[in-house]
Amino acid sequence: MKKILVPTDFSEQATFALDLAVQIAKKNNGEVHVLHVLELPDGHSLNFTGEVAAGDPMTGVFVAQLVNKAKKSLGAINKKYANENVHTHLEGGHTFRSISNSISKKKIDLVVMGTKGSSGIDELLIGSNAEKVVRNADCPVITIKAKTNADKIKNIVFATDLGGKQEKLVKKVKALQEAFNAKLHILRVNTPGNFENERAIKRRMEGFAKDNKLSNVTHNIYSDVLEDDGIMYFAESIKADMIAIGTHGRQGFMHILAGSIAEDLVNHAKRPVWTCKIG
Structure with a gap:
């Protein structure tokens, strides 16, 4: 559990996942990679600095606002965990595909994800990114719904x-x-x-x-x-x-x-x- 990936949408459950991941990393002298993926409209992309590229100008303004909001949230994470081995990443693209690519490229040992779960028609027809990661990841995955203390x-x-x-x-x-x-x-x-x-x-x-x-x-x-x-x-x-x-x-x-x-x-x-x- 040296390299841990935490996909985040900045929800409460994602915050629980990040807290747990940091605790696990400290126990194992590991590092945590926090990934936020913006699913951009067709024709738009993010370059390596996180800036919006191409696409319709009006839509680009909206996307730029999303990017700035995401950067601010990731900045807050960097500040909160300034004394921990935590690294934040912002990408544009398909959420599940970006998670899978990160697992492979960064040689991730463990994924920790927050999830609200799903039921009924959502569970039957759509499924969640958490389900897709559980089904496909080549490394172990921990999913949590509530605040969790690693020591307990x-x-x-x-x-x-x-x-x-x-x-x-x-x-x-x-x-x-x-x-x-x-x-x-x-x-x-x-x-x-x-x-x-x-x-x-x-x-x-x-x-x-x-x-x-x-x-x-x-x-x-x-x-x-x-x-x-x-x-x-x-x-x-x-x-x-x-x-x-x-x-x-x-x-x-x-x-x-x-x-x-x-x-x-x-x-x-x-x-x-x-x-x-x-x-």
Whole structure:
């Protein structure tokens, strides 16, 4: 967690994300990159100094106002974190694409994003930038909705089906656990559509923890109709500070058919959610 990216729209949730990212960076002697993306009208762009280029003159005046407002907000961030290793960036373009490019170019280890979540028709048809990042990012992503103190993240629920090749995911989860010096609660949710007797689950869970050399853990089985509900209800029952889960990063038609438990948690869970692509 040496290089952390915080995409910001200057909302309250984005401020919570930045505060958490700075706390994590201090724990790991890391740096934080704050990115604000202006989605500009066609024909307009920002040059490397953040000035508006090309486009209709009248629209350009409006865009220039947005740029100045963004610069002022980023300046306030620079002032607030003057004594921290925080760097601000202003770009014009497509938000998700800019985030993805920043992850790649800056070799980001972790993204921390604030999100309000979504539901109903917005969740079904549009999705959020947070969902897209969770689905596609090649590094772990933490999404939060409320003010979070890094020093108080001591109980992390690691939801897993215990199957498939998860070496990369488990390695990242262990790093997460170590970063917060937290207890890891391994969780398998038993659902009607993916039911297994508890004796078999316990044997597999014990083998999973042993094979992956996991320590300071508890083994947990929770029954519910839906896996994401089971994860959230279990996390609530033990007052967990964070939920960790892998995502397969399905795209296109497969994503529409199968959906994503990780994205459902990003939208609906009250506590911070850590996600990482499996494989």
